[in-house]
Amino acid sequence: QQQVKQSPQSLIVQKGGISIINCAYENTAFxxxxxxxxxxxxxxxxxxxxxxxxxxxxxxxxxxxxxKSAKQFSLHIMDSQPGDSATYFCAANANFGNEKLTFGTGTRLTIIP
Amino acid sequence: DTAVSQTPKYLVTQMGNDKSIKCEQNLGHDTMYWYKQDSKKFLKIMFSYNNKELIINETVPNRFSPKSPDKAHLNLHINSLELGDSAVYFCASSQWEGATQYFGPGTRLTVL
Incomplete structure (x- = not known):
């Protein structure tokens, strides 16, 4: 059961652009x-x-x-740089961070010159 | 000073062999984890230990057996290695379950 859905799987952004990675969750206790x-x-x-x-x-x-109402959260990287090229994982947990962390599936970000 | 260390960094072995990966953390954390990351970068938790006691055991074949001799160490032993076990294995630790996790550098296991 995938409790945290992450998209896109991969992303290519030009240097200086904005990178956006989205995550959606199901568990309202997160x-x-x-x-x-x-x-x-x-x-x-x-x-x-x-x-x-x-x-x-x-x-x-x-x-x-x-x-919160849409149960979505996203990461924005402004002025993206080649050094930001990496895989990004969103995650979530409940009880003020006292329970198991659930990871998204990851986004491979590539920043091109 | 390395916070979470793993050995070895690379492990190449034949199918059917038994191998171990060691993990140590010097952060004084109570909780340690083992993750498997496949070629698509999916990060899948395998085990979680809190103060040397098993608290999470996801659906993992019983060929995988974690051992925690003390709070600072969590080793992973794998019996009868299979081709599908090829992956990068990460050890991590956190102050408590759910707190920020600190990952080791990973062990790339290749089963031939």
Whole structure:
């Protein structure tokens, strides 16, 4: 059972453009939504996270937008750079982050010059 | 200083063999995990241990057996390796179940 659906599977964006990755969840108990970034040959690492009490969180060029009624959240990368090329995973869990983390299927992002 | 380390980084072996992957974390975390990542980059949790006790055991063949000698170590032993076991295996740890997870560098297992 896929509780967190992520799209697209792969994404190619020109340098300087905006990269957008979307996730949708089913479990209304989810209340913590992190994004992980994985570079080739490395393990995933936490990039940015949001709780449902806010609709947006921004850290530098990375922004999470959250729509509680639609049960969707997305990652926006502004001014995308070749160094942002990586696989991105959304994730979610419940009970203020005290329960098992469920990962999305991943998006392979490529930024071209 | 490596927070979560795994050995070996690469493992090439014949079908039918038994192999182990070791994981150590020096973060003082209570929870450790094993994930399998296939060629399509799907990240699938296999096991989760909290204070040396198994708390998650997803649908994984019983050829896979995790062992946690202490809170800082979670090793993965695989019996009778099959072609389909070829993947990258990641160890991770977190302060508690659900907290931010810190991943190791991965072990690329190739079964011939």
């Amino acid at each position: 209340d913590y939504f992190p994004w992980y970034q994985q570079f080739p040959g490395k393990g995933p690492a936490l990039l940015i996270a949001i709780r449902p009490d806010v609709s947006e969180k921004k850290e530098g060029r990375f922004t999470i937008s959250f729509n």
